[in-house]
Amino acid sequence: MEGLFHTERGAPLAILGQPDMQTQTLDNPLIIPKVLSFLTYRRWEAKVKGLDAFPRAEWPDNIALLYYAYHNMVGLGTFFIAILLTAALALWRGWLYKSRPLLWILMLLAPFPYIATTFGWMTAELGRQPWLIYGLMRTVHGASPRVSEGNALFTLIGFMGVYGVSQYCFCS
Numbered sequence: 001m002e003g004l005f006h007t008e009r010g011a012p013l014a015i016l017g018q019p020d021m022q023t024q025t026l027d028n029p030l031i032i033p034k035v036l037s038f039l040t041y042r043r044w045e046a047k048v049k050g051l052d053a054f055p056r057a058e059w060p061d062n063i064a065l066l067y068y069a070y071h072n073m074v075g076l077g078t079f080f081i082a083i084l085l086t087a088a089l090a091l092w093r094g095w096l097y098k099s100r101p102l103l104w105i106l107m108l109l110a111p112f113p114y115i116a117t118t119f120g121w122m123t124a125e126l127g128r129q130p131w132l133i134y135g136l137m138r139t140v141h142g143a144s145p146r147v148s149e150g151n152a153l154f155t156l157i158g159f160m161g162v163y164g165v166s167q168y169c170f171c172s
């Protein structure tokens with residue numbers, strides 16, 4: 001999730017970069033030195049375990065997707081905070097309603113919390129793999145062989161129907 005492949009003291013926080021699974025490094029990294037150690041342990045020189053501290057069989061299946069989901073979520077969250085602080089300041093100083101670019105940005109931001117939520121959900125789900133219950137039960141052992149694909153699809157369509165009808169009732 002943080003793109004820390006190797007256990008380090010004074011571990012950096014990666015702001016940008018692309019994980020390379022072959023070399024187990026971040027390509028084109030933009031990092032802030034020691035900040036991951038501080039955020040995790042409140043000590044700049046603390047040792048943070050990287051992926052290499054865990055057996056390969058316990059690594060998440062799709063580390064790159066996990067990394068991107070987490071970084072997109074945090075990036076969006078940081079952007080929301082910056083824009084909302086600017087908008088609050090503009091409202092306080094009385095120029096919010098006259099600033100067309102800021103009003104456009106605020107309007108266009110509407111779908112992005114849903115996108116950030118989806119990235120957050122992906123972070124939680126991909127990040128806990130291969131465990132269903134950490135250290136006790138693997139996801140592969142949690143499948144229900146008696147529930148068929150058709151059952152699952154039928155339930156999904158049922159839920160979509162219930163949500164669709166309730167949206168229609170409450171929104172119209």
Ligand code: HEM
Nearest residue numbers: 073074075076077078080113114116117118120121123124
């Ligand atoms: C400001 C930067 C943000 C940080 C540092 C952050 C951090 C995190 C972390 C560490 C997790 C994983 C939690 C875990 O499973 O252990 C997480 C999950 C999640 N985040 Fe964020 N997040 C940020 C912004 C956002 C935003 C803006 C949204 C949505 C609008 C969001 C929605 C979620 C959701 C839905 C989950 C999954 C929760 C779950 O299923 O357990 N996050 N976030």
